[in-house]
Amino acid sequence: MLDDRLEGAPRKKALVEVRGLKMYFPIHTGLLRRKTGDIKAVDDVTFDIVEGETLGLVGESGCGKSTCGRAVLRLYEVTDGSVRVDGHEIAHLGPNTLRRMRPTMQMVFQDPQASLNPRMTLASIIGEPLREHTRLTKPEQLERVYELMDQVGLNRDFANRYPHEFSGGQRQRIGIARALALNPKFIVCDEPIAALDVSIQAQVVNLLEELQDRLGLTYLFISHDLSMVRHIADRVAVMYLGKIVELASRDDLYGDPKHPYTRALLSAVPEPDPREESRIQRIVLQGDVPSPANPPTGCNFCTRCPDVMDICRKVDPEYREIAPGHFTACHLYCETTTMPAEPTAAKEAFEPIQQGE
Amino acid sequence: MMLARLMQTEGVWLFSRNPAAILAAIVTIVVVAGAVLAPWIAPTNPYDLSSFSLIDGLLPPLWEQGGDPRFLLGTDDQGRDMLSSILYGARLSLIIASVAMGIALVLGVSLGLAAGFFGGRLDAIVMRVADVQLALPAILTALLIDGISRGILPREVHDDLRLAVITLAIALSLWVNFARTARASTFVERNKDYVQAAIMMGQHPLRIMLRHILPNIVGPLLVIATVDLASAILLEATLSFLGVGLPADSPSLGTLIRIGMQYLLSGEWWILWMPTVFLVVLVVSINLLGDFLRDLFNPSLR
Numbered sequence: 001m002l003d004d005r006l007e008g009a010p011r012k013k014a015l016v017e018v019r020g021l022k023m024y025f026p027i028h029t030g031l032l033r034r035k036t037g038d039i040k041a042v043d044d045v046t047f048d049i050v051e052g053e054t055l056g057l058v059g060e061s062g063c064g065k066s067t068c069g070r071a072v073l074r075l076y077e078v079t080d081g082s083v084r085v086d087g088h089e090i091a092h093l094g095p096n097t098l099r100r101m102r103p104t105m106q107m108v109f110q111d112p113q114a115s116l117n118p119r120m121t122l123a124s125i126i127g128e129p130l131r132e133h134t135r136l137t138k139p140e141q142l143e144r145v146y147e148l149m150d151q152v153g154l155n156r157d158f159a160n161r162y163p164h165e166f167s168g169g170q171r172q173r174i175g176i177a178r179a180l181a182l183n184p185k186f187i188v189c190d191e192p193i194a195a196l197d198v199s200i201q202a203q204v205v206n207l208l209e210e211l212q213d214r215l216g217l218t219y220l221f222i223s224h225d226l227s228m229v230r231h232i233a234d235r236v237a238v239m240y241l242g243k244i245v246e247l248a249s250r251d252d253l254y255g256d257p258k259h260p261y262t263r264a265l266l267s268a269v270p271e272p273d274p275r276e277e278s279r280i281q282r283i284v285l286q287g288d289v290p291s292p293a294n295p296p297t298g299c300n301f302c303t304r305c306p307d308v309m310d311i312c313r314k315v316d317p318e319y320r321e322i323a324p325g326h327f328t329a330c331h332l333y334c335e336t337t338t339m340p341a342e343p344t345a346a347k348e349a350f351e352p353i354q355q356g357e
Numbered sequence: 358m359m360l361a362r363l364m365q366t367e368g369v370w371l372f373s374r375n376p377a378a379i380l381a382a383i384v385t386i387v388v389v390a391g392a393v394l395a396p397w398i399a400p401t402n403p404y405d406l407s408s409f410s411l412i413d414g415l416l417p418p419l420w421e422q423g424g425d426p427r428f429l430l431g432t433d434d435q436g437r438d439m440l441s442s443i444l445y446g447a448r449l450s451l452i453i454a455s456v457a458m459g460i461a462l463v464l465g466v467s468l469g470l471a472a473g474f475f476g477g478r479l480d481a482i483v484m485r486v487a488d489v490q491l492a493l494p495a496i497l498t499a500l501l502i503d504g505i506s507r508g509i510l511p512r513e514v515h516d517d518l519r520l521a522v523i524t525l526a527i528a529l530s531l532w533v534n535f536a537r538t539a540r541a542s543t544f545v546e547r548n549k550d551y552v553q554a555a556i557m558m559g560q561h562p563l564r565i566m567l568r569h570i571l572p573n574i575v576g577p578l579l580v581i582a583t584v585d586l587a588s589a590i591l592l593e594a595t596l597s598f599l600g601v602g603l604p605a606d607s608p609s610l611g612t613l614i615r616i617g618m619q620y621l622l623s624g625e626w627w628i629l630w631m632p633t634v635f636l637v638v639l640v641v642s643i644n645l646l647g648d649f650l651r652d653l654f655n656p657s658l659r
């Protein structure tokens with residue numbers, strides 16, 4: 001079934017394969033700190049990232065997109081599911097094997113201030129991964145650091161300065177240089193531009209694109225900026241309450257959104273042209289996002305969906321391919337809307353709770 | 358590095374505007390210097406039985422009637438110079454307190470770092486042990502250790518190990534502060550992105566803790582170290598006063614106070630008062646310094 005889903009994807013090797021990824025955070029309450037539930041931050045997410053492409057991951061605050069990115073990189077102990085990076089299964093690797101896998105995958109963080117150790121100089125920050133994973137001598141390391149600084153457009157004279165002496169855009173360049181140090185294949189960009197000035201955002205995004213072209217990088221680009229994702233991504237996944245509700249190529253998704261949530265999300269993008277703007281029909285969602293600790297029965301979006309049907313409140317829609325390369329999880333596009341969900345799916349959802357103990 | 362820079366600018370400026378801190382620093386430096394240099398600057402050696410004579414016993418301080426110019430602060434019943442005894446005693450007290458504080462620091466910070474970094478079961482175990490430790494008064498812990506060591510060690514060995522026993526006892530009652538503070542700060546730092554980035558680099562947890570987290574939590578630990586040094590001195594004095602500390606032939610400040618107690622009502626007040634005042638001044642100065650450091654590292658308290 002999984003292979004069917006990939007039919008429409010470009011005929012290139014998938015560098016990252018995520019299958020049924022679940023990231024639950026336990027809730028402990030009471031005097032004895034008993035586990036009373038889970039926050040289902042990422043709940044059964046499946047996608048591929050093809051070598052050399054940029055997969056945009058969008059969604060509102062708290063929908064689990066950052067958690068998803070970090071879980072894919074194993075910054076968390078994932079609850080369940082499989083993550084294959086470059087052919088290696090990493091979802092349940094032990095710490096030592098995982099450490100050896102780290103060079104392949106890297107991360108660019110949202111807050112460039114917080115992601116740099118305030119007590120280290122730029123050269124030692126960028127050089128640290130080299131010290132950890134290569135056998136370069138000191139001068140060779142420094143040479144590589146200079147090379148990386150050139151690549152991201154940082155002046156070599158800055159090598160002995162501290163992070164607080166730089167602007168936000170420069171700090172993000174430092175973070176990117178550090179991520180590039182070990183020639184990774186896959187980089188998760190966790191809202192890399194959200195903390196930057198608009199004028200700087202374009203510079204950083206252009207730098208990321210340029211590096212992708214030059215080094216053949218593969219990105220998972222997490223953002224809530226729909227226009228920026230439209231600019232940088234080849235394919236886009238939309239998350240809502242821990243699940244991917246729609247995944248399609250950029251043009252398909254922006255041109256012909258299927259899932260009601262995607263439509264609502266896209267209709268919220270501001271339109272600079274006032275004449276166009278007056279023609280846009282905004283879909284305004286009612287209510288709030290339900291708590292990921294207690295998601296609604298059936299479809300996660302059923303509490304706010306403008307096109308809600310009876311079945312949506314009972315059965316969780318299957319995430320399936322409705323057109324070549326276009327995936328969505330919505331009963332509107334299921335022929336078999338009357339069929340109850342597979343019993344195994346419901347069982348699976350509870351198993352990890354026991355495992356998590 | 359940032360610490361050094363902070364000290365150069367803001368710290369020095371704030372220090373220069375804080376008379377209590379300046380006074381405390383001067384007193385502490387003078388006292389510590391006096392104690393450390395005791396073998397060279399003290400008029401006599403109170404451990405050398407041949408250097409004093411019973412004839413000089415119970416002489417009052419110099420400014421009192423009957424004072425002897427050889428003995429600035431008077432003598433005790435054995436004819437020992439009080440000033441020398443105090444300097445040597447302070448030296449012993451400071452050594453014990455520093456070593457105990459050092460052990461507590463290393464033990465507490467290691468456990469706290471590990472608990473905060475790894476969380477989970479390790480964290481639960483370490484913190485429950487810390488809770489138990491905290492529920493026992495420091496003095497009780499120290500008495501317990503002293504009692505146990507007395508029970509299991511032969512008498513001569515115990516006498517030889519007295520210094521080690523009391524140091525260990527004090528260290529054990531002080532590590533909790535360090536562990537709790539280190540753990541709380543590590544919790545905060547651990548979730549910051551620079552630590553996540555270090556994990557992404559595949560660095561060994563030990564290296565992440567020592568190189569990334571430790572330098573960023575050192576501020577509050579320094580404050581606790583200062584305050585705990587004062588507590589350690591007091592605790593040592595208390596234990597010696599109660600008689601489980603150091604023996605009378607190598608007196609610390611606490612032992613001197615205990616000896617002086619016997620003369621409290623007999624008119625030879627200086628035997629009690631001189632070491633007591635010295636101890637109070639030393640502890641208050643160190644505490645004032647600790648308060649200053651706390652304010653320096655926690656700007657919201659300024």
